[in-house]
Amino acid sequence: MTETVGLFRHTREELADYLRLAADEGITTVFSVGPRATYDTSPTRLTPHGSFLGYRLRGVDQIRRALDDVLRGLELGCRSFVVYDEGLLKTLGQARKGGLLPADTTFKASAHLGYANPISISMLEELGADSINPVRDLSLPAIAAVRQHIAVPLDVHTDNPPSSGGFIRTYEAPDIVRVARPVYLKTGNSVVGAHGQFTRAEDGERMADQASITLEVVQRFASEFTQSPAGAPAPVNAVSTRVAGEETAGCLR
Known part of the structure; x- marks a missing residue:
């Protein structure tokens, strides 16, 4: 079951309840990283051209905040995350490979990334995606x-x-x-x-x-x-x- 509003839109108590309920039912819960272009202050995303930006992160600060959102989820027991930005996916993949994240952490590449051909999609796999939404x-x-x-x-x-x-x-x-x-x-x-x-x-x-x-x-x-x-x-x-x-x-x- 996938949550798409974003980790940082839920209290710690809510997230813990979701994970507990899912565990009781034997359900794998995948939480979405919260920071994204649609929550940022960018006026461009509200224009017709902005639709091409997807949910991508704007600036290093947003990468840092997205990483913290993942760490917050990990602290509560979440191990599966939806990722909306290639740079974030690369960083998370490298962190897991380097032992900085739990080995059982998994990353799902979102359809909001906009990938639609096999060559491009294969790059997401190389960056660390464990499953991919075209x-x-x-x-x-x-x-x-x-x-x-x-x-x-x-x-x-x-x-x-x-x-x-x-x-x-x-x-x-x-x-x-x-x-x-x-x-x-x-x-x-x-x-x-x-x-x-x-x-x-x-x-x-x-x-x-x-x-x-x-x-x-x-x-x-x-x-x-x-x-x-x-x-x-x-x-x-x-x-x-x-x-x-x-x-x-x-x-x-």
């Missing part, structure tokens, strides 16, 4: 091409809010699994209006319903594939250390 509207052949160039799991959105297209690919989900596995099917965002919003309990119920529908369709049309069990370990630095056949939490393979 842009949300890639065709099946384009997704298949990405899979041929990387070893880490992909995150592929099967539905989206109106702010990023509003498309629902539920019936494509079985074929997405076929071409992208190991893959996380990102589902549930279509119940809200935009990305990175606070959600209500009823939103969570509708998201769970959408996930259930997606799983039903996959089981109906791609029953030969299996989902890794809840609580299975996420891969760390999969390029160099992942063992063939290793289970990845929540992945379809």
